[in-house]
Amino acid sequence: YEKLGDKMENANRAALFNATLSKSKSKLKAAFEARDLMDFTLHGASKWVRTLTSIIPFSNAMLQGKYKLARSTKEHSEAVATLAGMTILVSLFEYFMWGDDEDWDSRPDWDKDSYFQVKIPGTDTRFKIPKPHEFAMVGNLAWRGIDMARKNDPVHGELLASAVRTAVFREFDTTPLPHFIKPFVEIGMNENLYFNKPIESKGMQHLSPENRKSLYTSDTAGLISGVLQNIP
Incomplete structure (x- = not known):
């Protein structure tokens, strides 16, 4: 699966490398353009940005996507x-x-x-x-x-x-919360920040904790809930 994913991800890089090489005849320029297509190794010089991207998953990918779009808009506005x-x-x-x-x-x-x-x-x-x-x-x-x-x-x-x-x-989506903290914040707020909706509906809140489940609640979640409920 990982090999297939790598091939799919690098297909555009290979196509851009070949296209640039045929035009410029420079392997160095072709390699740079292929890598610059989406370079996730870029992190910027700002310390606070590096701190955020190191603790918030996928935030660097989001920033690089916006940065690449801004550059492309300036350089290839018609496209x-x-x-x-x-x-x-x-x-x-x-x-x-x-x-x-x-x-x-x-x-x-x-x-x-x-x-x-x-x-x-x-x-x-x-x-x-x-x-x-x-x-x-x-x-x-x-x-x-x-x-x-x-x-x-x-x-x-x-x-x-x-x-x-x-x-x-x-x-x-750059909620400034490390993902190991985010679930506890969402539970405390009773809100899924991504889907922008309550985790437990108003109807569920009137039920006892062990009965707050639906057809989509897994058996594992129900078992864990029962164990936690019996902890003194």
Whole structure:
């Protein structure tokens, strides 16, 4: 699995290396461009940034992605604008195609923001395609704006503002908490910070701790809960 992942990750690097080599005839330049495609070894010179990236998983990957996008926007503005426009068009196509479908509309916001859902007409079969990072946000804002205008409901102004905040937060998800502390903070707040929803519903909070489970609660979690409940 790791070898397959490495091959898929390096496919774009190899293609860029060959393309640059054929143009510049310089192996050094080709190697630099291939590595610079997404160089996760970059950490910056700021001490506080290095501290954050060392304790918060994937924060460096997020920062490098935004840094690379900013550079690409400056150096290849037409290509970036084309990709952003294509993402908006695909997002709007999905919305107009399935926006009135009950199954599509019942999807949680985080799922709509993260995946394109393709449903085979006349069946219940559907599959998801991950949306591209960075560009997904402009597509999500586009279809949500159209959704608010179509429904012409004052309440949807608040929902749109909430959705925008959630989309931006999810795109720049850098909660300054080490992940070994984050679960305890979420439990104390009773909120999943990524999905932006309560961990336990209001209905569950009226039940005794040992009965706060659903169809999706694993047997292992139930067993651990029972053991912890009996600890004096």
